[in-house]
Amino acid sequence: MTYAIETHALTKRYGSNSALEGLDLAVETGSVFGMIGPNGAGKTTAMRLLLDIIRPTSGSATVLGKSPIAGGAALRRDIGFLPGELLLEGRITGRSLLKHYAAISGPVAPGRIDALSERLGLDITRHVRTLSKGNKQKLGLVQAFMHEPKLLVLDEPTSGLDPLVQQEFLSMVREAQHNGQTVFLSSHVLSEIQNAADQVAVLRNGTVVKVGDVASLRASAIRRVVIDFTDAAADDIRTALIALPQLDNLTVTAGDVVHVTGTVEGHIDALVKAIASFHVVDLRVEEQDLESSVIDLYSNEATK
Amino acid sequence: MSQPTSASFLPLTRRNLADSWRGLLGWTAGVAGAIFLYVPLYSSFSGENAGFDEVIKSIPEGLSSTLGFEDLTSGAGYVQATFLGLIGFVLFTIAATLWSSAAIAGDEESGSLELTLAHGVSRVQIMVERSLGVMLRLLWLSIVSALLILALNDSSGIDLEPAHVVAGCAALLGLGVLAASFGLAVGAITGRRAFASAAAAxxxxxxxxxxxxxxxxxxxxxxxxxxxxxxxxxxxxxxxGVDGGSLGLIFGISAVVLALGGVVFNRRDVSA
Structure with missing residues (x-):
């Protein structure tokens, strides 16, 4: 198995401030790898280290088999990068700017710039400074994808894009993967990772707190349950449920209909068996999205 | 495989020049304006019988020597005192300061340097090509200066040797290049536009x-x-005429300063 990106104990400190603390990542060649975490978790720092825009304090990184420093300009021709904060200025048309970036990156096939721009609905005849944030983001995506690089490093790629364009972006990611390209992307909008990534690393305070595929992250997710009972005493129900170790945040509201809420971590089998002896009017198990479950993960980590 | 758009010759320098030609047009007009304003006045003010010498003598000696106004009666002295040593020097200094501080530090502060660096260019290439862009613009201004002074040579009566005009404008270019080198190098080392401007000026x-x-x-x-x-x-x-040793010293120091800037730029972090 080969890895497009490997990092070992990658660390970046600014004075006593640690932006990245011992990051270990392995991104398989040809995969779509997502990195999620709150602002300041180190996502952008990690990407800028991979592009040799900044240099590590300690630890090592390998990108397409080379260290970013030793690989230099030749290595970066094989990478398409979208920065997290894309600032485009100047009295220059989108087309001229893209041609300039094409001149300093890998070879761009004829017609590719137009095809990508059309696909994202970007008018490249306009001056870049007059473009909206979303359109600048589209231009950033075109310059990252246009030379069909072996590795795409995309920092918050869907920020500022409307939902339709986000869908188009996801299909571009899938096509890139189909071509054998590796995609490494970051987000704090987790729904984006959910749809695109094979593997997800969760970053917090500059280290990876969890790595897994979306399904396994989801399996460990926390579910919210809502159950309504009739013909039952609230106290009996409470006694039956409070013994379940998987059930947390239990509330029982007495009345004609006894209303019970709680959260379940892992399988709900024990809960279903415990309520089977009562008359259940309604049972709702709401899967939290990855976002909430990851936030739980952070808060669990924080309390440890 | 079809031959796609690929690496071209000096892409960063060409971008730098393409981005700045409007500004350069303005600077060209400014330099031309200064020359058209001052040089033709020589015949009416400073010719041997014009009496401008009397005016100069009435200025306190300290002030006239500070401004380099000792010798306004000769064409060479007049052009030196008014254009080369004063207004031209000021224009070249301001242009060098603005251009050199924008080339790397300004680009870094605006956040666009990051994306350029993420492409297939090295730090050294960025330093070399952007410096070249600034130097070529200063060279253009000095060529325009020389051509316009030569164009006015006869009509204004300044009566300079063409080779000496070139030597004078080369000296002016040298001072512009020196200032720009400090601006470029300090900008490349610190990434701060204010420091780069302060160094150049x-x-x-x-x-x-x-x-x-x-x-x-x-x-x-x-x-x-x-x-x-x-x-x-x-x-x-x-x-x-040309003073080769002095020019060599000025351009040599500029090259060393630029190289130092490039070495540090190649090692440091670039900020977002």
């Missing part, structure tokens, strides 16, 4: 002040040896 101002102080008396004349301004103009290139 500072080296020009320092040279001017040392020269002026050195003019005041024989006791402090040694200050001339520290002044790039004096290196460039001390041997009166407009009347004596």
């Amino acid at each position: 500072g080296i020009s101002l320092l040279g001017y002040i040392l020269n002026s102080l050195g003019n005041q008396s024989a006791d402090v004349e040694w200050l001339h040896s520290l002044s790039p301004y004096h290196w460039a103009f001390g041997n009166s290139p407009l009347s004596e």
Whole structure:
């Protein structure tokens, strides 16, 4: 198995401030790898280290088999990068700017710039400074994808894009993967990772707190349950449920209909068996999205 | 495989020039304006019988020597005092300061340098090509200066040797290049536009002040040896011709400063 990106104990400190603390990542060649975490978790720092825009304090990184420093300009021709904060200025048309970036990156096939721009609905005849944030983001995506690089490093790629364009972006990611390209992307909008990534690393305070595929992250997710009972005493129900170790945040509201809420971590089998002896009017198990479950993960980590 | 758009010759320099041609047009007009304003006045003010010499003598000696106004009666002295040593020097210094501080530090502060660096270019290439872009623009201004002075040579009566005009404008270019080198290098080292501007304008101002102080008396004349301004103009290139040693010193220091800037730039982090 080969890895497009490997990092070992990658660390970046600014004075006593640690932006990245011992990051270990392995991104398989040809995969779509997502990195999620709150602002300041180190996502952008990690990407800028991979592009040799900044240099590590300690630890090592390998990108397409080379260290970013030793690989230099030749290595970066094989990478398409979208920065997290894309600032485009100047009295220059989108087309001229893209041609300039094409001149300093890998070879761009004829017609590719137009095809990508059309696909994202970007008018490249306009001056870049007059473009909206979303359109600048589209231009950033075109310059990252246009030379069909072996590795795409995309920092918050869907920020500022409307939902339709986000869908188009996801299909571009899938096509890139189909071509054998590796995609490494970051987000704090987790729904984006959910749809695109094979593997997800969760970053917090500059280290990876969890790595897994979306399904396994989801399996460990926390579910919210809502159950309504009739013909039952609230106290009996409470006694039956409070013994379940998987059930947390239990509330029982007495009345004609006894209303019970709680959260379940892992399988709900024990809960279903415990309520089977009562008359259940309604049972709702709401899967939290990855976002909430990851936030739980952070808060669990924080309390440890 | 079809031959796609690929690496081209000096892509960063060409981008730098394409981004700045409007500004360069303005600077060209400014330099041309200064030359058209001052040089033709020579015949009416400073010709041998015009009496402008009397005006100069009425100015306190300290002030006239500070401004380099000792010799306004000759064409070479007049053009040196009005354009090369004063208004042209100021214009070249301001242009060099603005352009050199924008080339790397300004680009870094605006956040666009990051994306350029993420492409297939090295730090050294960025330093070399952007510096070249600034130097070519200064070269253009000095060529325009030389051509316009030569164009007015006969009609204004300044009566300069063409080779000396070139030598004078080369000296002016040298001072612009020196200032730009400090701006580029400090910008590349610190990434801060304010520091880059201070370095570029500072080296020009320092040279001017040392020269002026050195003019005041024989006791402090040694200050001339520290002044790039004096290196460039001390041997009166407009009347004596090119001073190869001084030009070599100025361009040599510029090259060393740029190389130092490039070395540090190649090692440091670039901020977002």
